[in-house]
Amino acid sequence: xAQDRSFSSFLGIGLPAALIMVGLLAAxxxxxxxxxxxxxxxxxxxxxxxxxxxxxxxxxxxxxxVSFGPAGLYAVGAYTTAIFLxxxxxxxxxxxLAAPVLAGLIGAIVGWICVRRTAVYFALLTxxxxxxxxxxxxxxxxxxxxxxxxxxxxxxxxxxNISNCYYFTLFVxxxxxxxxxxxxxxxxxxxxxxxxxxxxxxxFIGVNTKRYQLGAFVLSSLFLGISGSLYCxxxxxxxxxxxxxxxxxxxxxxxxxxxxxxxxxxxxxTLIYTLLTKIIADYxxxxxxxxxxxxxxxxxxxxxxxxxxxxxxWARKKQKQL
Amino acid sequence: xxxxxxxxxxxxxxxxxxxxxxxxxGLSIIFGxxxxxxxxxxxxxxLGSYTCYQVTTSLAPLAGNFWLAVLLAPLVxxxxxxxxxxxxxxxxxxxxxxxxxxLTFALVLIIAEVCKIIWGAGxxxxxxxxxxxxxxxxxxxxxxxxxxxxxxxxAVVFMGLRLLINHTSLGRIIRAVTHNRxxxxxxGVNVPWVYTGVFMLGSWLAGLAGCLWPPMSAVTLGSxxxxxxxxxxxxxxxGLGSLSGAFLGAIILGLTTAYGVxxxxxxxxxxxxILMVIILIIRPWGLLGEPE
Numbered sequence: 001x002a003q004d005r006s007f008s009s010f011l012g013i014g015l016p017a018a019l020i021m022v023g024l025l026a027a028x029x030x031x032x033x034x035x036x037x038x039x040x041x042x043x044x045x046x047x048x049x050x051x052x053x054x055x056x057x058x059x060x061x062x063x064x065x066v067s068f069g070p071a072g073l074y075a076v077g078a079y080t081t082a083i084f085l086x087x088x089x090x091x092x093x094x095x096x097l098a099a100p101v102l103a104g105l106i107g108a109i110v111g112w113i114c115v116r117r118t119a120v121y122f123a124l125l126t127x128x129x130x131x132x133x134x135x136x137x138x139x140x141x142x143x144x145x146x147x148x149x150x151x152x153x154x155x156x157x158x159x160x161n162i163s164n165c166y167y168f169t170l171f172v173x174x175x176x177x178x179x180x181x182x183x184x185x186x187x188x189x190x191x192x193x194x195x196x197x198x199x200x201x202x203x204f205i206g207v208n209t210k211r212y213q214l215g216a217f218v219l220s221s222l223f224l225g226i227s228g229s230l231y232c233x234x235x236x237x238x239x240x241x242x243x244x245x246x247x248x249x250x251x252x253x254x255x256x257x258x259x260x261x262x263x264x265x266x267x268x269x270t271l272i273y274t275l276l277t278k279i280i281a282d283y284x285x286x287x288x289x290x291x292x293x294x295x296x297x298x299x300x301x302x303x304x305x306x307x308x309x310x311x312x313x314w315a316r317k318k319q320k321q322l
Numbered sequence: 323x324x325x326x327x328x329x330x331x332x333x334x335x336x337x338x339x340x341x342x343x344x345x346x347x348g349l350s351i352i353f354g355x356x357x358x359x360x361x362x363x364x365x366x367x368x369l370g371s372y373t374c375y376q377v378t379t380s381l382a383p384l385a386g387n388f389w390l391a392v393l394l395a396p397l398v399x400x401x402x403x404x405x406x407x408x409x410x411x412x413x414x415x416x417x418x419x420x421x422x423x424x425l426t427f428a429l430v431l432i433i434a435e436v437c438k439i440i441w442g443a444g445x446x447x448x449x450x451x452x453x454x455x456x457x458x459x460x461x462x463x464x465x466x467x468x469x470x471x472x473x474x475x476x477a478v479v480f481m482g483l484r485l486l487i488n489h490t491s492l493g494r495i496i497r498a499v500t501h502n503r504x505x506x507x508x509x510g511v512n513v514p515w516v517y518t519g520v521f522m523l524g525s526w527l528a529g530l531a532g533c534l535w536p537p538m539s540a541v542t543l544g545s546x547x548x549x550x551x552x553x554x555x556x557x558x559x560x561g562l563g564s565l566s567g568a569f570l571g572a573i574i575l576g577l578t579t580a581y582g583v584x585x586x587x588x589x590x591x592x593x594x595x596i597l598m599v600i601i602l603i604i605r606p607w608g609l610l611g612e613p614e
Contacts, residue, residue: 066420113599117606119419120359120562124554125602128595131551135592245547249427256424286439292432299425300413 028170032163044166046274047173048230053254053266054180055223060252061260062184063216064196065115066123069130070251073110073221075137075243077103077228082150082238083143092156092233099229100222106133107221108214115213118199127245134243149239159233169230176223181263183219192216253295259305268307329463331580337469337538339576340476344531345549346556347483347568348524354563355500355520358411358422362429364550366525370399370532371541372437375446388451388537396529403525407518430546438543446541472534479527480569487565496520500563555598561611570609 032040052074059065077099084095114125137144144150159165183189194202195209203209232238241247250273258269276294280287302309349363377391384390406429414421454467487493498506499516507513556575560567575594582593607613 060420066423068423113603117602120353121558121602121606123359123419123423124558125599127551127554128598132592132595132599135595139589139592245551252420252424252427256420260420286435288431289435289439292428292430292435295424295428295431296410299417299421299428300410303417303421 050270052227068127071247072130072133077225103225111217259308335580337472343572364546365433370529374533399529400526407521561608567610
C-alpha cells in the first residue's frame with residue numbers, strides 16, 4: 001500500500017486514479033493476447049489519435065487557445081518521417097526523431113505569428129496555416145508526391161508485425177502522455193491554466209503571456225509531430241489529407257467529446273469517437289449525419305464532455321453524502 | 323500575355339469576387355452582430371445552389387424557371403437559417419467560442435450529408451439563363467454577359483445593404499445591437515429577434531449566391547468548405563464585421579485568384595492565404611475594420 005501511495009504521488013494523482021491507470025495499462029499491454037489482429041490495429045490507431053488529441057488539448061483545454069489547424073503540424077510530422085525514409089534514404093530512428101524537431105520548428109514560426117492575435121483571429125490564422133501546409137504538400141510533387149502521397153515507404157520489417165508496431169506505439173504514446181501530464185502539472189502548466197482563466201490578470205503580475213502561449217503552441221506542435229510520425233510508420237504511407245481541415249475537425253471533436261478540461265478527456269474522446277464511427281459506419285453510409293447530431297447533442301446537453309459530466313456527477317454525489 | 327486575356331481575367335475575377343461578396347458579407351454581418359463565426363455559412367450557400375438546381379429542373383418547361391428559382395431558393399435557405407438560429411444557436415450564445423465553432427461545424431457535416439442523400443454525390447449543372455447567354459463587345463473586347471450581370475448584381479446588393487444599414491430605422495437597430503447588446507436591450511430593442519433577422523438575412527444572401535454562381539461552375543458537394551474558407555480570407559482582409567470591408571476584400575481576393583491562375587497557376591490556391599497572413603500581421607483588424 002505504501003508503495004502504491006508513493007507511486008500515485010509520483011504521478012501526482014489520487015489512489016483511485018492511479019489504480020485505474022495501472023489497470024488500463026495492464027489491459028493495454030495484454031491486449032494482443034485476447035483480441036484479433038484487426039482490433040490490435042484499431043487500438044494502435046486509437047493510441048496515435050489520442051496522443052494527437054492530447055497534444056491539441058495542451059492548447060485547447062489548458063491554454064484556452066482554439067486552434068483550427070492541428071492537422072497541419074500532424075502532417076508535418078508524418079511527411080518528415082516519410083520523406084527522410086524514402087527520399088533521403090535515412091534509417092528509421094533519425095527519420096522519426098526528425099519529426100518532432102521539424103514540427104516543433106514550424107510550430108514555432110506559425111505560433112509566433114498566431115499568438116499575436118487572440119480569439120477568432122487566432123483560430124482563423126491557425127486554419128490558414130494548416131491550409132498553406134496542405135497546399136504545399138499538395139503542390140510540391142517532387143518531394144511530397146502531391147495528390148498521390150508517398151506510399152510503400154521503406155519501413156523496417158520489424159513494424160510489419162502488428163503486435164510489434166502496437167507495442168512500439170504503446171510505448172511512445174505512453175511516454176509522451178506521461179511527459180505531457182508532467183508538463184501540465186508543472187509551474188509552467190499552472191501558468192497556462194491561469195492564462196486561460198484570466199489573461200489580463202496574469203499579465204498584470206508580470207508574466208509574458210505571449211511567450212507562454214507560444215511555449216504551449218510549440219509543445220503541442222512537437223507532440224502532434226510525434227503522433228504524425230507514428231501514424232506514418234503504422235500505415236506505411238502518407239497522404240495530403242493528413243493536413244486537411246477535416247482531420248483538424250476530427251481532433252477538435254474528439255477533445256470536445258471527452259471534455260477539454262480533464263486530462264483524460266481526449267483519451268476517452270478518442271475511444272468513444274473511434275467506436276462510434278466504427279459502429280455507425282457498419283449500419284449506414286451516412287454516418288456524418290449521426291456524428292453531427294451527436295456533436296450538437298453534446299454541446300446542447302453535456303458541454304463538458306463525457307469525462308467532465310461524469311466528474312460533475314461524481315462531485316455532486318460526494319457533496320450529498322457529506 | 324495579351325491585353326485581351328488580362329481584361330478577361332479582370333472581369334471574371336471581379337464577378338467571382340461579387341459572388342464571394344454576397345456570401346462573405348452575410349458571414350461578416352452575422353459575426354459583427356451575433357459574435358458567432360458561422361462555419362456553416364458555406365453550407366447555406368451549397369444548400370442554396372442545390373435548391374436552385376431542384377427548382378430550375380422541376381420547372382424546366384417554364385420560361386424563366388431559373389429566375390423563379392432565384393426568388394424561391396434564397397427564401398428556403400433563409401428559413402433554414404432562421405430555424406438554426408432559433409433552435410441551435412440561441413441556447414449557446416453565452417457559451418465559449420469553442421462550442422459555437424464546433425456546433426456550426428456539426429451543421430456543416432449534417433447539411434453536406436443531407437444534400438448528398440437528396441441529390442447524390444455527382445455534379446449537377448445549371449445552364450446560363452436567358453437573357454444573358456451571349457456576350458457583349460465593350461471597348462473592342464468581348465465579355466460574357468452573365469459575368470457583367472453578376473458584377474451589376476453584386477454592386478446593387480452592396481448599395482442596398484449600405485442603404486439598409488446606414489439609412490433606415492431597421493439598420494439603426496441592427497447597428498445599436500452590434501454596438502452594445504445590453505444597452506439596446508435595455509432601451510427596448512427585441513435583441514433575440516434582431517439576431518434571428520440578421521442570421522436570416524445572411525442566410526438569404528448566401529442562398530442568393532448559391533443560385534447565381536452555379537451557371538459559371540457547377541453544383542457539387544465540397545463547395546461548402548471551399549467557399550467558407552475563401553470567405554474567411556475575405557473578411558479578414560476587409561475587416562470582420564465591416565460591410566465595405568467585405569466588398570473590398572472580395573474584389574481583392576477575386577482579382578488575386580484570377581491573376582494568380584494566369585501567372586502562377588500552381589500557387590494560385592496559396593495566394594489568398596499569403597495575402598491574409600500579411601494583412602493579419604501588418605493590419606490585424608483588416609483594411610476597413612476597426613481596431614478592437
